[in-house]
Amino acid sequence: MAESLLFSSAESLLGKLASAALQEASLAFGVHRHLQHMKETMELIRGVLLDAEKKNPQSSALSEWLTQIKRVFSDAEDIVDDFECEALRKDVVNTYGSCSRKVHRFFSSSNPVVYRLRMAHHIQNINIRLAKLATQRSMFDLQVIHQDTRVVHVREMTHSHVNPSNVIGREHDKQEIIKLLLQDDHGQSLSVISIVGMGGLGKTTLSKLVFNDTTIHACFPLRMWVCASNDFELRNVLIKILNSAPNPTGENFNNFETEQLQIRLRNTLHGQKFLLALDDVWNEDPVRWDELKEIIDMGVEGSKILVTTRSQKVTTIMHTKSSNSYLLQCLSKEDSLSLFVKYAFEDGDEIKHPQLLKIGEGIVKKCGGLPLAVKTVGSSLFSRVDEKEWESVRDNEIWNLKQNEKDILPALKLSYDQLPSYLKPCFASFSLYPEDTYIFSSQVCLFWGVLGFLPTPKASESMIDVATQLLHELWSRSFLSDYEDFGGDCRFKLHDLVVDLAEYVAKGEFEIIQNHNPNLYKNAHHLVLMNNNLLDQALLPSSLRTISFPSGANNEDFLNTLVSRCKFLRVLILQYSKYTSLPRCIGMLKHLRFLSLAGNENLTELPDSICKLQNLQNLNLSWCIKLQKLPKGLANLISLHHLFITTIEPACPENEIASLTSLEELGFYQCDNFESLFKEILLATVKKLFLFHCKSLKTVSFHGIKNLEVLAISNCNKLDLSMGFSNQILNSRLKFLLLRGLPSLVTLPRWLQGSANSLQSLIIEQCMNLAELPDWLSTLNCLQRLEVTYCPKVLSLPDNMHHLTNLKEIVVTGSSELWKRYRPEVGQDWHKISHINLVWDDYQSENEKELTVKS
Incomplete structure (x- = not known):
């Protein structure tokens, strides 16, 4: 752990040791005196950690002392968590075991006497190590500082988009860049304007100011913004460009081959004068640039690429006959x-x-x-x-x-x-x-x-x-x-x-591993593996807390080793792997809090032992399109807060889900056989609900979901949007609503009026038959953001939009008539919404806009 993180670790651990729940558990297991001793010694060490942090230790002796502290704190935290796990196990047995011997056997533990002796031995070992470290602290002349007095003085949250009034000293630069973009290219079909400067100079901010300028809007009918960064591999760049261009059908380009992508992009660019902003370009390989240029140069005179980069070499390799480089200077x-x-x-x-x-x-x-x-x-x-x-x-x-x-x-x-x-x-x-x-x-x-x-x-x-x-x-x-x-x-x-x-301050604690080098991560707690080859070579630290597998992972031996060796794992991310099943002993990871299997298209079954993970707070099974059934015993996951499901089961196990009394977030993704949800159950704790691509879903009853704050419905073509309320107006707490790809939506459901005092964001996308936005929209007095994207039949906004005094943004995409009508300063109805801070016509990628679970 980086030295600056140790004090926080000590504070967290001491808080757990002082908790009433741990006090009770320690008394029950007869280790209360030992844990008190641990707490007292930790407090002695904690007292000098802030001074050690301030010294930014350079000596090898002090660094080694702090490394030893990290290790013993980590082991102590595992012991404390073990007691918490045991308490949760007893809760499950006490709740369900009395009426089911099967449950009692399923959650059986080792002999309590043996468990008590083993834990007492571990605590004694930690106390010996702590005592030694405590005596060594005097060697480093460290002052005792018991409390971190640093605080953050929080300012009021302001609007986040680049507002010209918040940018100081760049007006001249902005006008110079605009001049370069608008200048005559003497017949050239494509030219590059580069903004060059060191990191932190404001290149991206300046390019955003230019990109969103009304003069640029008028000159370039098609504008696209891409963050290139270190990834300039052709296929990935093509996907990013397509995601930033108009996409009325909401097509997902991630599964397209390079040939399909370049054909689709050339069709998009055909006959259009465009501006493509490539932000933060690092690519210095001329071959990669030539590959991209050959695809996007469609022969339309005046098309431009606006590049921001730290490298002069980048500007050289991207040079065309009419290119210009603008060297951005430091502020005066x-x-x-x-x-x-x-x-x-x-x-x-x-x-x-x-x-x-x-x-x-x-x-x-x-x-x-x-x-x-x-x-x-x-x-x-x-x-x-x-x-x-x-x-x-x-x-x-x-x-x-x-x-x-x-x-x-x-x-x-x-x-x-x-x-x-x-x-x-x-x-x-x-x-x-x-x-x-x-x-x-x-x-x-x-x-x-x-x-x-x-x-x-x-x-x-x-x-x-x-x-x-x-x-x-x-x-x-x-x-x-x-x-x-x-x-x-x-x-x-x-x-x-x-x-x-x-990355600098987290070195040794959080690591992204590109190549095999155990020295990089031998003491790390959190690892992200980027390469499947690492699954044969990585030496896993037994104290690992977090691991994220690379896409396409399918090494069963490595997964089995992980589960058996890393018993204190808290986070396991296995997204887009090729596993067909998981090790049955996964239920032994009793400390696991987060398990994501999203996008595992080969996964057909899950072991029931997953339901032994009483600490599990997040279970993500979204887009596991071959999953035959959910594991039995979901109701035993008493700590579960977030559950995301894809399954080909014929019906939802509603009663088990209703038993999850901590559940706050629930999502169903491509559950193609579900026809109805929540007929007679109460989900009092659920605050977020996502319904995506459930093609057979017809009815959803919201009578039992009283505290819903976020609702996202996408591509559920058969769903009755009245939600069983007909023309009723609900008293609801909804803050965010997304309606996407719903051909049956002709007007907004009246029940939405019940969220007048709570709704902040309303996003409507690809609803091709939506004919109007109702006049009562103006009653949504907390609304801050309204998006209307690819809804071609919506030709106007309600006349009384001026009543929406909290409205900050209207996003209009894919509707030229609506855009023309309300275009800033020049649209015939601009005056009706001129009180709004920002009205824009921007093409954002789907990944940037979607307020849903990342899969």
Whole structure:
């Protein structure tokens, strides 16, 4: 574990040791005195960890001491979790065992006397190791700091899209780029404009400003935005471009061969003058560029490619006869200070604190004119008025950091160091996520929860509330970009330099493994394997917490070894593998909280032993299209919060699902034989429901789902959307509604009016027979986002849209008539919606828009 993550680990573990549930379990097993001793020794060690973190240890002796602490803390956490597992097992037996000997046998445990002796031995061993480490702490001259006093001062959430008023010092650059895009190409059919500059300079922000400018809209009928990043393999780039172009049928291009993709793309581009933005290009192989250019150069004069890159070599290999390269400069001293003030102070507060502003000038100077550095450091000082704090930032030795460690910006590292300890493991987990692509808060929150990264919720708070707050705090520090709240879910992106920093601080704890090198991950807790060859070579640490298999995995011996060796696994991601079944001993992974088998098209059966996993919080079986039946005993998964199902069973096991009293999220994907759902059951805890591609589904009763906040229905052609309510208006809590690919939808169901005081996002896609949006739409007074995508019969919006005072965005895609009518400044009905912050006609990829479970 990186040194900066140890204090958080100690805090979490001490919290568990002090919990009432563990106190009760330890008394029952006669180990209470031993656990108390463990707790006391841990507190001694915890006291010096913050100082060890501040020293950023360089000595091998201190580093080795901290490595030993990591190991013993990890083993201690496993023991604590073991007691929790035993308590859950007893809950299941007490609930179901009294009426079923079969259940009692299914969940039988080893002899309790043997278990008590074994656990006492483990605890004694840990106490000996802890005592030795505690005595060694004096060797390193570490000060005792019992409490992390760092806090995040959270600013109000603002709109996430690039707003020109939030960008400082780039207006001249914007106009110069637009000039280059609009200039006469003297008969050239395709030219490239490159924006070149170092990381953190704002190339992507500038290109977005240009891309969304109304002048560019008018000049280029077809505009496409692609984040190229490190992947410039032809097939993948073609998929990205097609996903960003108009796609009225909602076709999934992921299974297309390269030849099919290039034919489809050329048909899309035929006769169109287009602008293709390729953001963050790293490819320096001219052959790959020539392959792409040959496909997209359709001979239409004036088509342009707008490239952002850090590499001059990229601009050279992409050069055409009329290409231009624009070297983006750092911000001026004045613009840098203006940007800093915007992020470090409440509006106008800088006048009240002239001395802070003076110190800020010194900080800005050290940021070197890089907007990302200025924003991040400014955000870390937001609402802080202690001059000593500001001076410590200005004078910190980290500004002298040599940038040879993947170009880690000193400003970012400094901002990370100032994070409270509870945020650091959350930030480190970003090392496992791709840069500059949308990440959904539901995914991140679930991951943090199952790994124990989240603080204990306060009264009336849920775990998702806590996780969302942590994301908001990271956004306040400018570590997240493009943050949007849809109601029920949020999405954001990570700048590539932020991902680099996450990889740097997480080294040795979170690792993405490309090649066989056990030294990289011998102490790691969280592994993502990128190559199937690794399944023959990887030496798995027995203390592993997380493992993600590569797509196409089918090595049964490796999977069996994993299950038998890594007994403390919390997260197992086996998506898009080629396994036909799982090891029957998977039920032995009693610590497992997260199991994803999504997209396993060869999986035909699951062992019933999966239902022994009482700690399991997430079970994802979506798009397992050959799964014959669900495992027996689902009701025993008493900790399950998230369940996603694909099966060819004739009916849903509703009674078992209704027994899952912790279930919050439920999804059915291509359950082709289900005709009805939820006839006579109560799902009081379910807040999110997804119904995707269930072609036989006719009726869904919502009478028993009282607390639904997110509903997504896609391509369920036979479904009666009245939901059994006819013209009734429900009193509901719905925050997000997606209706996609529903040919029977002619007008919106009236029951939706019952969400007038809650609905924030309404997304309607590919509903070809939707004829109108009803006048009562204006009663949805909490609505913030409205999307109408490829609904050709919708020709206008209700006249009273001005009543929707909270509406921030209308997204219109695939309806030229609707776009023309409400186009900013020039549309005949623009004045009716001019109060709305942003109206756009953008082609976003399906993966970026979909607020559903990632499969």
